[in-house]
Amino acid sequence: xxxxxxxxxxxxxxxxxxxxxxxxxxxxxxxxxxxxxxxxxxxxxxxxxxxxxxxxxxxxxxxxxxxxxxxxxxxxxxxxxxxxxxxxxxxxxxxxxxxxxxxxxxxxxxxxxxxxxxxxxxxxxxxxxxxxxxx
Amino acid sequence: xxxxxxxxxxxxxxxxxxxxxxxxxxxxxxxxxxxxxxxxxxxxxxxxxxxxxxxxxxxxxxxxxxxxxxxxxxxxxxxxxxxxxxxxxxxxxxxxxxxxxxxxxxxxxxxxxxxxxxxxxxxxxxxxxxxxxxxxxxxxxxxxxxxxxxxxxxxxxxxxxxxxxxxxxxxxxxxxxxxxxxxxxxxxxxxxxxxxxxx
Numbered sequence: 001x002x003x004x005x006x007x008x009x010x011x012x013x014x015x016x017x018x019x020x021x022x023x024x025x026x027x028x029x030x031x032x033x034x035x036x037x038x039x040x041x042x043x044x045x046x047x048x049x050x051x052x053x054x055x056x057x058x059x060x061x062x063x064x065x066x067x068x069x070x071x072x073x074x075x076x077x078x079x080x081x082x083x084x085x086x087x088x089x090x091x092x093x094x095x096x097x098x099x100x101x102x103x104x105x106x107x108x109x110x111x112x113x114x115x116x117x118x119x120x121x122x123x124x125x126x127x128x129x130x131x132x133x134x135x
Numbered sequence: 136x137x138x139x140x141x142x143x144x145x146x147x148x149x150x151x152x153x154x155x156x157x158x159x160x161x162x163x164x165x166x167x168x169x170x171x172x173x174x175x176x177x178x179x180x181x182x183x184x185x186x187x188x189x190x191x192x193x194x195x196x197x198x199x200x201x202x203x204x205x206x207x208x209x210x211x212x213x214x215x216x217x218x219x220x221x222x223x224x225x226x227x228x229x230x231x232x233x234x235x236x237x238x239x240x241x242x243x244x245x246x247x248x249x250x251x252x253x254x255x256x257x258x259x260x261x262x263x264x265x266x267x268x269x270x271x272x273x274x275x276x277x278x279x280x281x282x283x284x285x286x287x288x289x290x291x292x293x294x295x296x297x298x299x300x301x302x303x304x305x306x307x308x309x310x311x312x313x314x315x316x317x318x319x320x321x322x323x324x325x326x327x328x329x330x331x332x333x334x
Binding site: 076 | 171175203207208211212213214215216217219220223224227250254255301302
């Protein structure tokens with residue numbers, strides 16, 4: 001537990017629709033939670049791609065002081081978050097890129113964050129989603 | 136010695152070169168990528184030129200750090216964080232000096248290239264921008280002209296390689312026979328050094 005503050009979740013996809021829908025799905029499956037979740041999908045112009053500005057704005061909007069977990073789809077989404085974390089001061093302190101499958105990881109992260117879990121616990125729950133075999 | 140104006144000219148020359156070659160970069164990116172490399176870099180380096188004019192950074196390190204940050208913000212594809220990290224890390228390695236020697240620049244650029252390899256996980260031979268940048272940094276001790284030739288040679292040498300990083304890697308053996316767009320744009324960046332130096 002982290003003194004009532006919830007971990008924020010940022011969902012970064014090449015597509016604005018994918019990011020927004022996965023955010024809606026994760027919140028819905030978590031049962032109407034108050035966990036701060038923000039999508040950062042596509043480019044600022046509305047195309048497919050990654051926007052550092054949208055990611056930074058989303059991270060700032062979900063930061064409640066308990067850390068921010070960022071989940072991404074692939075390619076430039078991963079590289080942009082890593083570049084922002086490695087080089088700059090654009091993201092809130094205690095922001096982490098979480099190595100997890102995008103949809104399953106987002107659900108696990110939001111459900112876990114809703115319990116008031118801290119950032120490492122949210123991160124572990126999201127990463128564990130890799131191990132849910134389907135066949 | 137290389138001053139802030141030299142690095143500004145480097146960025147301006149790169150932007151002009153990317154403008155001239157944007158269609159070719161996108162054409163190279165069509166069979167093995169998502170056909171946006173030219174337009175993405177064009178948008179990025181135009182923004183770099185504009186922000187350098189507006190903010191007028193006064194040291195070599197500040198020019199490259201600002202340029203890198205701008206690329207990360209505006210490119211929208213994987214080349215944004217990759218080129219952005221290259222320039223930003225190189226700029227940070229140059230520190231606050233008003234002028235830097237060519238050997239200091241070579242060392243700083245090597246730190247930038249190392250940071251790109253760490254970020255993207257690519258090694259030489261993976262058919263990426265690294266295949267132009269590593270030979271260029273190795274040749275930089277012999278001057279900008281030598282670095283330019285090494286980068287161009289490195290880009291050409293990506294054609295027979297199979298891609299092991301990025302979207303092109305999904306194509307497996309079908310990526311063989313195409314020159315890598317990232318290595319090609321990296322060669323443009325290195326070639327612009329000779330223009331900035333008036334060679």
